[in-house]
Amino acid sequence: xxxxxxxYVLESRDxxxxxxxxxxxxxxxxxxxxxxxxxxxxxxxxxxDLPIGWTDEQETGRYRLRRRNDEALFGYVVGPQSWKKYLxxxxxxxxxxxxxxxxxxxxxxxxxxxxxxxxxxxxCELAAIAxxxxxxxxxxxxxxIYAARxxxxxxxxxxxxxxxxxxxxxxxxxxxxxxxxxxxxxxxLVGPGKHEFVIEAGSDAGAEVLAELAPSAAxxxxxxxxxxxxxxxxxxxxxxxxxxxxxxxxxxxxDHLRWDNVAQRCLACANCTMVCxxxxxxTVEDVSDVTGxxxxxWRKWDSCFSQNFSYIHGGSVRSSAKSRYRQWMTHxxxxxxxxxxxxxxxxxxxxxxxxxxGIDITEEVRAIRESPASSKESSHGKP
Amino acid sequence: MSSKVRRKxxxxxxxFASCDGCQLSLLDAEDELLGVAAALDIAYFPEASRxxxxxxxxxxxxxxxxxxxxxxxxxxxVRRQCKTLIAIGACATAGGIQALRNWKDVDEFxxxxxxxxxxxxxxxxxxxxxxxxxVDFELRGCPINKHQLIELITATLAGRKPNVPTYSVCxxxxxxxNVCIAVAQGVACLGxxxxxxxxxxxxxxxxGCYGCYGPMExxxxxxxxxxxxxxxxxxxxxxxxxxxxxxxxxxxRKASEESERT
Numbered sequence: 001x002x003x004x005x006x007x008y009v010l011e012s013r014d015x016x017x018x019x020x021x022x023x024x025x026x027x028x029x030x031x032x033x034x035x036x037x038x039x040x041x042x043x044x045x046x047x048x049d050l051p052i053g054w055t056d057e058q059e060t061g062r063y064r065l066r067r068r069n070d071e072a073l074f075g076y077v078v079g080p081q082s083w084k085k086y087l088x089x090x091x092x093x094x095x096x097x098x099x100x101x102x103x104x105x106x107x108x109x110x111x112x113x114x115x116x117x118x119x120x121x122x123x124c125e126l127a128a129i130a131x132x133x134x135x136x137x138x139x140x141x142x143x144x145i146y147a148a149r150x151x152x153x154x155x156x157x158x159x160x161x162x163x164x165x166x167x168x169x170x171x172x173x174x175x176x177x178x179x180x181x182x183x184x185x186x187x188x189l190v191g192p193g194k195h196e197f198v199i200e201a202g203s204d205a206g207a208e209v210l211a212e213l214a215p216s217a218a219x220x221x222x223x224x225x226x227x228x229x230x231x232x233x234x235x236x237x238x239x240x241x242x243x244x245x246x247x248x249x250x251x252x253x254x255d256h257l258r259w260d261n262v263a264q265r266c267l268a269c270a271n272c273t274m275v276c277x278x279x280x281x282x283t284v285e286d287v288s289d290v291t292g293x294x295x296x297x298w299r300k301w302d303s304c305f306s307q308n309f310s311y312i313h314g315g316s317v318r319s320s321a322k323s324r325y326r327q328w329m330t331h332x333x334x335x336x337x338x339x340x341x342x343x344x345x346x347x348x349x350x351x352x353x354x355x356x357x358g359i360d361i362t363e364e365v366r367a368i369r370e371s372p373a374s375s376k377e378s379s380h381g382k383p
Numbered sequence: 384m385s386s387k388v389r390r391k392x393x394x395x396x397x398x399f400a401s402c403d404g405c406q407l408s409l410l411d412a413e414d415e416l417l418g419v420a421a422a423l424d425i426a427y428f429p430e431a432s433r434x435x436x437x438x439x440x441x442x443x444x445x446x447x448x449x450x451x452x453x454x455x456x457x458x459x460x461v462r463r464q465c466k467t468l469i470a471i472g473a474c475a476t477a478g479g480i481q482a483l484r485n486w487k488d489v490d491e492f493x494x495x496x497x498x499x500x501x502x503x504x505x506x507x508x509x510x511x512x513x514x515x516x517x518v519d520f521e522l523r524g525c526p527i528n529k530h531q532l533i534e535l536i537t538a539t540l541a542g543r544k545p546n547v548p549t550y551s552v553c554x555x556x557x558x559x560x561n562v563c564i565a566v567a568q569g570v571a572c573l574g575x576x577x578x579x580x581x582x583x584x585x586x587x588x589x590x591g592c593y594g595c596y597g598p599m600e601x602x603x604x605x606x607x608x609x610x611x612x613x614x615x616x617x618x619x620x621x622x623x624x625x626x627x628x629x630x631x632x633x634x635x636r637k638a639s640e641e642s643e644r645t
Contacts, residue, residue, distance in 0.1 A: 036589070037562055037564075037567040038562040061610070062566060063567045064567065065567075080566075081560065085560060090557070090559075090560070264605070265606050266603065267551070267576065267607060268603065269551040269575035269576075269599075270550060270553055270557075271553050271557065271563065274554065274557035287546060289537065290415055290418040290419050290422050290533060290536060290537045291418045291422065292422075292540075292541065301554070301557070301558055302554075303554060306554065306600070308600075356563070356566060356572075356575050356610060357606050357609070358610075
């Protein structure tokens with residue numbers, strides 16, 4: 001039987017060894033867990049913490065957990081949360097200040113984040129982390145909070161072997177096969193009488209962990225089976241977002257009637273930006289106590305859907321829901337390219353599933369593409 | 384602070400048609416109460432103390448809606464007495480739950496409820512304070528959040544803008560890491576149309592938002608009503624959903640009347 005270099009088999013009954021190897025190295029392992037009717041990310045210490053035998057059903061504005069008829073560990077797609085909750089936290093204290101007499105002292109008392117391992121990072125999520133890396137630490141201005149949390153993260157990626165109807169990673173070129181910076185990558189194969197993982201290392205740290213597990217080499221047939229499973233996921237993906245010339249398409253359709261149409265449905269509730277794994281906008285709030293001796297500065301997730309987000313002297317620049325939806329989508333798919341060199345969308349479909357009224361970004365793009373504005377209407381140019 | 388002795392700013396708490404829950408939030412702020420008492424002269428607060436110092440006051444907190452001729456006159460005097468007037472709670476900012484009578488015949492209620500109807504002298508409508516006098520700030524909620532109240536008092540004393548966001552409950556709900564109950568359980572939740580401030584309390588316990596903090600800055604009640612229909616709610620249920628503690632807030636009022644007409 002032929003074997004492939006670098007690809008190994010891990011039996012599901014040995015999966016705990018992988019967790020133990022990471023925990024032994026001092027990592028806090030974060031991974032999928034069932035909570036409140038969804039698969040979220042939480043601390044994982046044992047195999048039983050994982051969503052064994054669970055899957056998700058997703059469509060526009062709807063998500064349901066369902067039982068699988070097997071014991072798959074990663075038999076779901078993506079949930080409402082993304083890794084940004086750890087790397088770019090929803091709320092973080094930037095500083096604490098104490099008054100003493102006529103002066104004040106800045107106390108920097110934030111504990112260092114623990115060493116963390118992410119278990120179950122999907123291809124679209126790996127791409128999303130790369131997008132946030134570019135935004136938050138790939139420029140002259142590095143976000144020290146993100147950088148400190150990002151550094152030394154051990155990534156166990158998982159190839160998707162099934163897709164949700166909301167997935168469109170194939171359109172965005174991000175999946176379903178993981179690419180890029182991971183330490184270990186798994187493909188789960190589950191069927192009658194078998195449950196195993198094809199595992200490969202993507203870094204020295206990953207190779208070291210893998211060596212400790214002492215897995216046997218994967219056969220050529222098994223590797224092909226794993227590839228076929230990922231290809232099956234790709235073929236399940238029905239949703240498309242045609243990215244051809246999308247930057248110019250959106251820049252020249254600033255006055256398209258579709259924006260009025262979507263504004264009738266959009267709640268401006270900001271859910272899409274909260275669940276988006278690349279949306280990074282924040283607001284900063286200074287708070288003081290009533291005695292005036294203690295003050296804190298907090299950074300919190302904000303959204304281009306909130307009115308105050310674009311508040312400048314005199315009022316909010318984007319007072320209508322129409323202007324806010326247009327800003328979000330045009331930034332995500334068009335001006336992000338000018339700003340950071342790539343799209344801000346990774347095709348994970350979270351904004352589609354978790355929109356309370358089921359607005360579908362791919363559908364909005366299609367509507368604009370099907371009846372683009374005349375050149376006369378596009379004279380406003382860039383938003 | 385300058386070294387010369389300065390008079391502490393005076394605060395007064397006034398009650399109109401209400402349940403007292405909002406002014407109790409101030410007494411409920413146990414950890415901060417001593418700080419408040421140190422920073423402010425609590426000059427008029429009948430709920431807390433019999434000692435009542437006459438106005439004028441630097442800060443006036445007004446709880447309750449205006450429901451009688453007497454109150455309509457009294458609020459004018461309260462406004463004159465207060466440098467900064469803050470309306471607290473759903474009653475003072477939207478007319479409260481008692482504004483449900485605004486859709487009904489008040490005289491009929493009086494006839495049914497009171498043995499001697501002629502003793503009752505009331506207005507046809509329960510209305511928020513801002514419909515009667517200019518208000519400097521409206522703190523929403525049924526009841527208000529004590530942390531928001533302390534933040535508002537602190538900001539007022541410091542002369543800075545209070546951190547009282549006007550966006551949806553969803554923002555706070557997501558920041559908390561909650562799983563959306565509307566999407567994951569099909570629960571009709573008013574969160575997307577409601578201003579945050581409660582800490583996404585009900586959705587954190589698998590209950591849909593009841594809209595206690597009133598309409599968010601730009602509520603799309605029409606789209607949310609359509610979604611409620613998709614989730615299986617009928618028009619009567621949608622009317623009831625918007626006709627709660629903030630029923631008379633114009634966006635919720637419009638939404639409830641639209642679903643009532645449909």
